[in-house]
Amino acid sequence: MNLRWAYHEYVPYQVTLIPGDGIGPEVADATARAVDSTGVAIDWERVELNGEVLRASGGEIPQYVLDSIERTRVGLKGPVTTPIAGGHQSVNVQLRKRLELFANFRPVRSFAGIKTRYRDVHIDIVMFRENTEDLYAGLEHEVVKDVVTSLKVITRVASLRIARYAFEYARREGRRKIHAIHKANIMKLGDGLFLRCCRETARDYPEIEYKEMIVDNAAMQLVMRPETFDTLLMPNLYGDIVSDLVAGLVGGLGIVPGANFGERHAVFEAVHGSAPDIAGKGIANPTALMQSAALMLTYLGETEAARRLQFAIEWVYAEGRHLTPDVGGSASTAEFTDAVIGRLTTTVPSQPGT
Numbered sequence: 001m002n003l004r005w006a007y008h009e010y011v012p013y014q015v016t017l018i019p020g021d022g023i024g025p026e027v028a029d030a031t032a033r034a035v036d037s038t039g040v041a042i043d044w045e046r047v048e049l050n051g052e053v054l055r056a057s058g059g060e061i062p063q064y065v066l067d068s069i070e071r072t073r074v075g076l077k078g079p080v081t082t083p084i085a086g087g088h089q090s091v092n093v094q095l096r097k098r099l100e101l102f103a104n105f106r107p108v109r110s111f112a113g114i115k116t117r118y119r120d121v122h123i124d125i126v127m128f129r130e131n132t133e134d135l136y137a138g139l140e141h142e143v144v145k146d147v148v149t150s151l152k153v154i155t156r157v158a159s160l161r162i163a164r165y166a167f168e169y170a171r172r173e174g175r176r177k178i179h180a181i182h183k184a185n186i187m188k189l190g191d192g193l194f195l196r197c198c199r200e201t202a203r204d205y206p207e208i209e210y211k212e213m214i215v216d217n218a219a220m221q222l223v224m225r226p227e228t229f230d231t232l233l234m235p236n237l238y239g240d241i242v243s244d245l246v247a248g249l250v251g252g253l254g255i256v257p258g259a260n261f262g263e264r265h266a267v268f269e270a271v272h273g274s275a276p277d278i279a280g281k282g283i284a285n286p287t288a289l290m291q292s293a294a295l296m297l298t299y300l301g302e303t304e305a306a307r308r309l310q311f312a313i314e315w316v317y318a319e320g321r322h323l324t325p326d327v328g329g330s331a332s333t334a335e336f337t338d339a340v341i342g343r344l345t346t347t348v349p350s351q352p353g354t
């Protein structure tokens, strides 16, 4: 008898599911359905975090959301809309800070079946973004009318922590090269400190090639020669912007997964936002959140289910018949999801690509 199965039958994993708003509930429901279809027993604790909830809470992240993740320690989260140029602080930023989810991890790979300008180039880039400080500290101040300062906070503790996390990952996963991305030619103190911490950490990992690149040049090099990049290590703001750029190289935001890791908790979420332009139309691409869920299954130790889910997604792309409009297809969210679920029983080759 398989004891793992016995265990799952009686004690399912508890995971906090935050559908969010905009396309969030559409992609979250699709993803939960796909995860459930892998056979891994998950007791989803669904908590609402959206515009309505935030209006009632005055923009503060409700305590029940934090309590739920404190209890389950694992979250799967859809996007939440943040008002622009006013209104409450981003709850995404609040959540990452309150739970000390200091490491934002975003792996990006070329996908067979998506026609991009880079179809002859193999892209495999892993991004680490510091998640708790920088300009996201939320320290803004109108000094006098029409003069505003926004404080960029960079600390040694947070910079060393993210650098160590990225180098440890690179060592564990056999990655060869890390680029620290910065603007220390202008922000000599803040980005200078970030770079010093990266350099210091790099010395403990002689097998990993360490390089530095100014963020504007990095943006150009990523567009011109994405195949020359391996792992990017970035402070918060550059990480945010560069993530979308790199997502664009492989087919857009509908694809790229992510995770936020802390010492005690992990919250898995796509790079994309709430996509108000397509919300409610049933055409949102759930791939990014599904791939985030595959990362979650790996984190839970369910590596076989994670591989099966990932393989099913990639199979559906390779077939190309059930893709959503953002990647050139005409399928709905539900049709794509059904296709992935239909492929979950396909045997996964032992070697990728065989």
Ligand code: NAI
Residues within 6 Å of the ligand: 023, 027, 078, 079, 080, 081, 082, 083, 092, 253, 254, 255, 269, 270, 271, 272, 273, 274, 275, 276, 277, 278, 283, 284, 285, 286, 288, 326
């Ligand atoms: P966005 O990522 O929501 O959308 C940008 C473009 O990508 C849109 O054209 C959208 O239709 C498309 N897109 C994004 N995800 C897609 C998907 N799964 N399938 C198909 N197309 C997709 O970025 P935007 O418009 O800048 O932000 C909208 C809202 O989302 C803002 O309030 C922002 O603050 C919030 N946001 C929330 C995040 C989170 O909760 N983690 C992350 C990023 C933005």
